[in-house]
Amino acid sequence: MSTAGKRRKPGRSEQRATPSTSAKVRSTHGGLRKTLIPGIPSAPTLIGATALLLAAAGAVTVSAPDSGSRLASGNVQRLSGQASVLSGASSISSNSSLSGRARAVSRDSQREALQDAADEDLQAAAEKQAKERNAALAALAASAEKQASLIAKNAWQTPVAPGAYHLTSRFGDCSTLWSHCHTGLDFAAPSGTPVHAVTGGTVSQTGYAGAYGNQTIVTLEDGTEMWYCHQTTIGVSPGQKIRAGEVIGTVGSTGNTTGPHLHLEVRPGAGDPVDPFAALVAHGIQP
Numbered sequence: 001m002s003t004a005g006k007r008r009k010p011g012r013s014e015q016r017a018t019p020s021t022s023a024k025v026r027s028t029h030g031g032l033r034k035t036l037i038p039g040i041p042s043a044p045t046l047i048g049a050t051a052l053l054l055a056a057a058g059a060v061t062v063s064a065p066d067s068g069s070r071l072a073s074g075n076v077q078r079l080s081g082q083a084s085v086l087s088g089a090s091s092i093s094s095n096s097s098l099s100g101r102a103r104a105v106s107r108d109s110q111r112e113a114l115q116d117a118a119d120e121d122l123q124a125a126a127e128k129q130a131k132e133r134n135a136a137l138a139a140l141a142a143s144a145e146k147q148a149s150l151i152a153k154n155a156w157q158t159p160v161a162p163g164a165y166h167l168t169s170r171f172g173d174c175s176t177l178w179s180h181c182h183t184g185l186d187f188a189a190p191s192g193t194p195v196h197a198v199t200g201g202t203v204s205q206t207g208y209a210g211a212y213g214n215q216t217i218v219t220l221e222d223g224t225e226m227w228y229c230h231q232t233t234i235g236v237s238p239g240q241k242i243r244a245g246e247v248i249g250t251v252g253s254t255g256n257t258t259g260p261h262l263h264l265e266v267r268p269g270a271g272d273p274v275d276p277f278a279a280l281v282a283h284g285i286q287p
């Protein structure tokens, strides 16, 4: 951007101001600003515009008191230099030996340059903001979609449909019936009642397992094992991937039982069993 076309023709009173040294310029600066160029914004206005411009461009921040002291000493060169950096315009006030008139003109074109640069920067900032907002919305939508599919895949549910069972024995119950305390949660239901996968996973083992009767072990993605026991029938095979809610067999009384029920065990990392009731509750299910 050239500043030449924006130079004002020097007025009569302006021609009178002919300081020859920078020291003289400094001393007359205040008077010039007040009497000869009433249209020039006050120092605080310029500072404000510069600060806004710099903030919009993401450049260094100028603190008003600091700039104020520089302006008060007549050092417009610094302000002009900042505008040049932002707008790419070459400034005519970069020469410290310029006359007061040139300095006045410089401030005028500098103000226009600042305004132009501010307009361009504001528009660019608005466009950038719109792009960023669209990108953020797209990312959010993708994330929500992914989350929804994860939830659908990993959502937990009871192994027997709600209303089709009643709980008979809790984790940790001790009885002479067992050689040790209860390691699972019992869902009592008539034989043949469908058994649903509590959550998705891979069938890792099926078959008869002594006191557990007909047993199906499903391994979840995190390594947790789900044991489904005492079934009348087993409806899945090892290696088979299953989704939450999928029917994997039927309730029965095979193994060590006093009546038909599904014995559910939850074993994190294929290790010791934890309370299935608490595990279900932790996954938003109230069994």
Ligand SMILES: [Zn+2]
Pocket: 169, 182, 184, 185, 186, 262, 263, 264
């Ligand atoms: Zn049991």
